[in-house]
Amino acid sequence: MKYPDTKKVDTTDVYFGQEVKDPYRWLENDLSAETEDWVKRQNEVTFSYLNQIPFRDQLQDRLENLINYERMYAPERHGDFYYYFKNDGLQNQNVLYRKQIKNGKEEVFLDPNTFSEDGTVSLTDISFTKDGSLLAVQISEGGSDWRKVFVLKSRNKEQVGDTLHNIKFSGMAWRGNEGFYYSSYDKPEDGSALSAKTQYHQLYFHQLGTPQADDKLVFGGETTPRRYISGYLTEDERFLVIEAAESTTGNELYIQDLEDDSSIRPVVKNFDNEHHVIANEGERILLLTNLEAPKNRVVEMDFSNPDPAYWQNLIPESDNLLETSTAGKKIFASYLVDAKSKVYQYDYQGNMEREIELPAIGTTGSFNGKEEDSEVYYTFTSFTYPSTTFKYDLTTGKSEIYAQPEVDFDPDAYETKQVFYTSKDGTKVPMFIVHKKGLKLDGKNPTLLYGYGGFNISLTPGFSTTRILWLENGGVFAQPNIRGGGEYGEEWHKAGTKMKKQNVFDDFIAAAEYLIDQNYTSSNYLALQGGSNGGLLVGAVMTQRPDLAAVALPAVGVLDMLRYHTFTAGAGWAYDYGTAEDSPEMFQYLLNYSPVHNVEAGVAYPATLITTADHDDRVVPAHSFKFAATLQEKHSGKAPVLIRIETDAGHGAGTPITKIIEQYADIYAFTMYNMGIEPSI
Numbered sequence: 001m002k003y004p005d006t007k008k009v010d011t012t013d014v015y016f017g018q019e020v021k022d023p024y025r026w027l028e029n030d031l032s033a034e035t036e037d038w039v040k041r042q043n044e045v046t047f048s049y050l051n052q053i054p055f056r057d058q059l060q061d062r063l064e065n066l067i068n069y070e071r072m073y074a075p076e077r078h079g080d081f082y083y084y085f086k087n088d089g090l091q092n093q094n095v096l097y098r099k100q101i102k103n104g105k106e107e108v109f110l111d112p113n114t115f116s117e118d119g120t121v122s123l124t125d126i127s128f129t130k131d132g133s134l135l136a137v138q139i140s141e142g143g144s145d146w147r148k149v150f151v152l153k154s155r156n157k158e159q160v161g162d163t164l165h166n167i168k169f170s171g172m173a174w175r176g177n178e179g180f181y182y183s184s185y186d187k188p189e190d191g192s193a194l195s196a197k198t199q200y201h202q203l204y205f206h207q208l209g210t211p212q213a214d215d216k217l218v219f220g221g222e223t224t225p226r227r228y229i230s231g232y233l234t235e236d237e238r239f240l241v242i243e244a245a246e247s248t249t250g251n252e253l254y255i256q257d258l259e260d261d262s263s264i265r266p267v268v269k270n271f272d273n274e275h276h277v278i279a280n281e282g283e284r285i286l287l288l289t290n291l292e293a294p295k296n297r298v299v300e301m302d303f304s305n306p307d308p309a310y311w312q313n314l315i316p317e318s319d320n321l322l323e324t325s326t327a328g329k330k331i332f333a334s335y336l337v338d339a340k341s342k343v344y345q346y347d348y349q350g351n352m353e354r355e356i357e358l359p360a361i362g363t364t365g366s367f368n369g370k371e372e373d374s375e376v377y378y379t380f381t382s383f384t385y386p387s388t389t390f391k392y393d394l395t396t397g398k399s400e401i402y403a404q405p406e407v408d409f410d411p412d413a414y415e416t417k418q419v420f421y422t423s424k425d426g427t428k429v430p431m432f433i434v435h436k437k438g439l440k441l442d443g444k445n446p447t448l449l450y451g452y453g454g455f456n457i458s459l460t461p462g463f464s465t466t467r468i469l470w471l472e473n474g475g476v477f478a479q480p481n482i483r484g485g486g487e488y489g490e491e492w493h494k495a496g497t498k499m500k501k502q503n504v505f506d507d508f509i510a511a512a513e514y515l516i517d518q519n520y521t522s523s524n525y526l527a528l529q530g531g532s533n534g535g536l537l538v539g540a541v542m543t544q545r546p547d548l549a550a551v552a553l554p555a556v557g558v559l560d561m562l563r564y565h566t567f568t569a570g571a572g573w574a575y576d577y578g579t580a581e582d583s584p585e586m587f588q589y590l591l592n593y594s595p596v597h598n599v600e601a602g603v604a605y606p607a608t609l610i611t612t613a614d615h616d617d618r619v620v621p622a623h624s625f626k627f628a629a630t631l632q633e634k635h636s637g638k639a640p641v642l643i644r645i646e647t648d649a650g651h652g653a654g655t656p657i658t659k660i661i662e663q664y665a666d667i668y669a670f671t672m673y674n675m676g677i678e679p680s681i
Helices: 033-051 056-067 465-471 490-494 501-515 535-543 570-577 584-593 622-634 659-673
Strands: 012-015 018-021 076-078 081-087 095-100 105-110 119-126 134-141 145-151 160-167 172-175 177-186 204-205 216-220 228-233 239-245 252-257 265-268 273-283 282-291 299-304 314-316 320-326 330-337 340-347 352-356 363-366 375-383 385-393 399-403 414-422 428-436 447-450 477-478 526-529 553-554 608-612 641-646
Touching: 012 033, 012 584, 018 273, 033 340, 033 622, 033 659, 056 465, 056 659, 076 399, 095 314, 105 252, 119 172, 145 340, 160 177, 204 228, 204 314, 216 228, 216 239, 239 273, 252 273, 265 465, 273 320, 299 320, 299 477, 314 340, 330 352, 385 553, 399 477, 465 659, 501 526, 501 535, 501 570, 501 659, 526 535, 526 659, 535 622, 553 659, 622 641, 641 659
Parallel strands: 447 477, 447 526, 526 553, 553 608, 608 641
Antiparallel strands: 012 018, 076 081, 081 095, 095 105, 119 134, 134 145, 145 160, 172 177, 177 204, 204 216, 228 239, 239 252, 252 265, 273 282, 282 299, 299 314, 320 330, 330 340, 340 352, 363 375, 375 385, 385 399, 414 428, 428 477
């Protein structure tokens, strides 16, 4: 293939006496005309290639048909209404509806599809006052993590006060009806991804009706600089809870009694563990914590004596990872049992009342409600079970379907199994495998191996219409629960961090080898897929084992491991990765697997479609730009190495449906075409 010319500039860094060249450093300047021109030329080559795939339009039409079904999400009660998001099928953004509790009358409350002509403005968060009379609305433009916030009266949608700007990584926590807490960074004036101003978070209180410039700094800033800060209130609005962190794992915990306006009190002042307040009864505070419990436990704490030495177990740690939510003064304890959900109902004294019967093996969500609620809504999904909303009676323990989508596919035609395979060091790793019933194990099935492996994030069974397109065309989908994730608690997570990161790649490679050994597929029919940290996973594996797969699909990946921490909030990922400045050993370890630095000249790499977005201000597109340029320079094989750069989009959240359909049609067309197969549907 004829790739665009990418100039090289003599740029060199020195780490502990070792020189490292970075010839494509200039692509980090995402605001320059030169980079903009490079993006345009790369997209021209990519779309010229994609346009000549004969069945690409067929896949796009089928995907549009699959996605065109009504989707409804779990309702929550605020004031006299239930509020919930719904999509009629092909709307670019989900619409916020509400239904009157008394008469069941439904109406559109906010439709973000009317906020912009191209559907790139999304509604990312809403927060109601306790009485439901006011709500703060958070929106994103073009997929950016930088948000705007405005306040509405729920009665008539009249805006109250001015719009707040430059909010990032923040919830909104109301204190009565007078105002709310939110978090943000100082936005860089030039919009550059390199600015250090995005490194320290600050918690503010916004008094309704006053200018944002007058907002009171509550925590953070010069006196208590922290990388991530969140603030929320207990349901009775007595306590302000502040969680402060230096990375994506571990947090300090502070609590302020707002009744007497006392000072902020530290509860845990180190970053070794994670702690979240889930409920309170007066000064009796309930916490979810992994202190002395890597798989989490629920404890009670007396606000007058918050020392962790005096915490008492309510729900002790078990063999399975625990997460919680609350409604009706009940604790819903959701356990991951080999990455599958089991849910139990407890009271606030820690007494287990019942196990909640789920419809199948899969994943639950929600179970969020107010303390006076007698019913709560939750969602359930699996690989072939579309996300369905259930209504649950807290008194009887009975569930009933509230909203079930109708999707144009037959779930009974597919099967899901869970296997356990052995990784390089002998560790047993679980993996879900999904395919049509009656699959012939002849080594020729197109197989998509999807992974993540980082930041304590668990990959659980979930429905995806884009994935159904792959399955119904005879594809196999495999999802291993590799180390670095949270499926088995903090120990599983730590086993895939810093100088143990290679475990993550080894687990993924072993998953591929299992699928090949068991004749599900072969290297000629295998594709590697992952996004963000999963993009790093794909980039590292394809450079370590270029023979392993026919296709590589790294999306919005962290691909320059020597400089990731210099972009936007990247320094907060150091708990998982370490940085090149930490020590000579850490630098060398990162250098040894950093995808950008491990592309070798003369090697034939898999057919590669890198995907990123020009407005991604979390994992900046420079990672993907530099990786693409390096691959195109050094790759010796005939397989294409392309980069698809979405415009007016970000890290993924809020991406319009039209762009999702186009992107996945391109990904599957590219994958099938480079495996030498054609869709059957």
